[in-house]
Amino acid sequence: MQQEKWIQQLQAGHQAAFRQFYDAYAGQAIRTASAITRNREMAKDAVQETFIRVYRQIDSYNPALPFDPWFYRILTNECLRLLKRESPLSNIESVENDPSLSEESFDQLTELYDMIQALDDSHRIPLILKYIKGFTEKEIADILGLNQNTVKSRLFKGRKRLKELLEPTREEDMS
Amino acid sequence: MSKFDERIQRELEQKTNADVHELKDDIWNEINKELFEGRKTVMKRKKRWIPAVLIAAAAFVIAFTLQTEPGLALIKGIKDIFVPEKELIQNIEGQDEPTEVHLNEGKDSEYIIYVDESRYKMIKGEDADLITTIDPLPEKYPEVSMEIKQYPSDKPETLVKELEEKLKVDFPELRDIETVSEPVEGFWLHGLTESTWDGKIIDVYVISNGKDGSFVITENYFLEAAEGHGARFYHMLQSFEIIE
Numbered sequence: 001m002q003q004e005k006w007i008q009q010l011q012a013g014h015q016a017a018f019r020q021f022y023d024a025y026a027g028q029a030i031r032t033a034s035a036i037t038r039n040r041e042m043a044k045d046a047v048q049e050t051f052i053r054v055y056r057q058i059d060s061y062n063p064a065l066p067f068d069p070w071f072y073r074i075l076t077n078e079c080l081r082l083l084k085r086e087s088p089l090s091n092i093e094s095v096e097n098d099p100s101l102s103e104e105s106f107d108q109l110t111e112l113y114d115m116i117q118a119l120d121d122s123h124r125i126p127l128i129l130k131y132i133k134g135f136t137e138k139e140i141a142d143i144l145g146l147n148q149n150t151v152k153s154r155l156f157k158g159r160k161r162l163k164e165l166l167e168p169t170r171e172e173d174m175s
Numbered sequence: 176m177s178k179f180d181e182r183i184q185r186e187l188e189q190k191t192n193a194d195v196h197e198l199k200d201d202i203w204n205e206i207n208k209e210l211f212e213g214r215k216t217v218m219k220r221k222k223r224w225i226p227a228v229l230i231a232a233a234a235f236v237i238a239f240t241l242q243t244e245p246g247l248a249l250i251k252g253i254k255d256i257f258v259p260e261k262e263l264i265q266n267i268e269g270q271d272e273p274t275e276v277h278l279n280e281g282k283d284s285e286y287i288i289y290v291d292e293s294r295y296k297m298i299k300g301e302d303a304d305l306i307t308t309i310d311p312l313p314e315k316y317p318e319v320s321m322e323i324k325q326y327p328s329d330k331p332e333t334l335v336k337e338l339e340e341k342l343k344v345d346f347p348e349l350r351d352i353e354t355v356s357e358p359v360e361g362f363w364l365h366g367l368t369e370s371t372w373d374g375k376i377i378d379v380y381v382i383s384n385g386k387d388g389s390f391v392i393t394e395n396y397f398l399e400a401a402e403g404h405g406a407r408f409y410h411m412l413q414s415f416e417i418i419e
Contacts, residue, residue: 012315012316015211018210022203026203031187031191031195034198040194040197043198044201044202048202051206052209052210055206056403058403059400059403060403112182113189113190127183131180132184132188159179163179
């Protein structure tokens with residue numbers, strides 16, 4: 001399997017293999033970081049730091065466990081760390097919390113992307129991981145350090161909220 | 176996948192397309208500079224921090240460690256006195272990495288060290304103890320281990336010079352002996368065979384055993400593993416405490 005080969009080569013410090021690994025993983029990583037941070041520069045820093053950490057700490061990866069959740073846990077943590085550092089006084093919801101979804105913030109939103117981004121982090125980030133990378137509930141739970149049922153509930157609530165907001169305008173898409 | 180799921184997926188993809196195209200090369204250039212063009216990040220070496228409870232526990236053990244049955248019983252009960260496991264914040268390349276470490280006693284309970292048992296195991300031998308990877312590394316990788324050995328009748332000042340002469344055979348460019356206070360207080364020898372990814376690295380720390388002898392801690396790893404195993408050995412060694 002290509003992924004296993006990359007990991008072995010990364011552990012051996014092969015630069016060419018690292019470039020191939022970067023080419024394969026960077027796109028989805030940038031999408032994820034961009035969606036989570038909502039900020040291009042922050043996404044750039046988060047992805048850059050993630051790849052550097054993966055290269056330097058690949059020996060701390062346990063090959064018995066799936067690689068992608070490990071990689072995305074580093075990436076997600078890095079995004080959250082940068083968000084908190086950037087806005088120390090803002091109340092960025094931790095993914096550990098489960099606040100209710102805000103009603104007022106959706107009033108002016110017309111695009112689905114904006115609606116997703118207006119959800120609180122506890123609902124927004126699981127949705128991003130599910131729809132950008134296609135992670136399962138269990139994998140999202142591993143990445144965010146949450147119970148699988150919690151993730152299931154948050155995906156359900158987040159998705160339901162988006163549907164409710166879109167219903168008046170796009171009923172035909174609600175299959 | 177429903178149409179609604181597809182729409183969310185499509186929306187996220189479209190809205191992040193521009194970032195992928197505009198950032199991918201820039202990010203690689205920065206990574207390349209950082210990792211392969213010599214812009215090195217200096218590893219922050221934290222000041223040693225020993226929890227008060229450990230100092231108190233060590234003092235308690237030392238005070239009562241006599242060659243009597245109650246004293247021996249106390250030594251054997253070190254695991255009951257020291258915190259059996261704790262979270263160690265490992266600073267690896269400027270990044271704090273919380274790691275759960277477990278208390279391990281050395282040969283005859285002469286010392287304690289906290290070991291990251293998610294990655295390493297401690298093998299107790301007749302003459303020395305060895306901390307090494309849980310699963311052996313494939314053959315192509317040089318040895319990765321940390322050996323802890325006591326020399327009861329060799330003073331550090333003499334022993335480090337003897338070791339320096341021996342090591343120069345395999346490590347011709349061995350650095351001169353240095354005195355360090357981190358990760359342990361004593362003498363330090365450092366050698367590298369060659370600057371390739373698998374170049375062997377050795378770090379030898381020679382410290383007083385508190386009496387007339389020494390403890391020698393020998394770390395073996397390779398160049399590419401310096402940021403990983405090398406850094407982790409360093410942090411584990413910071414928790415090293417002599418009991419007798």
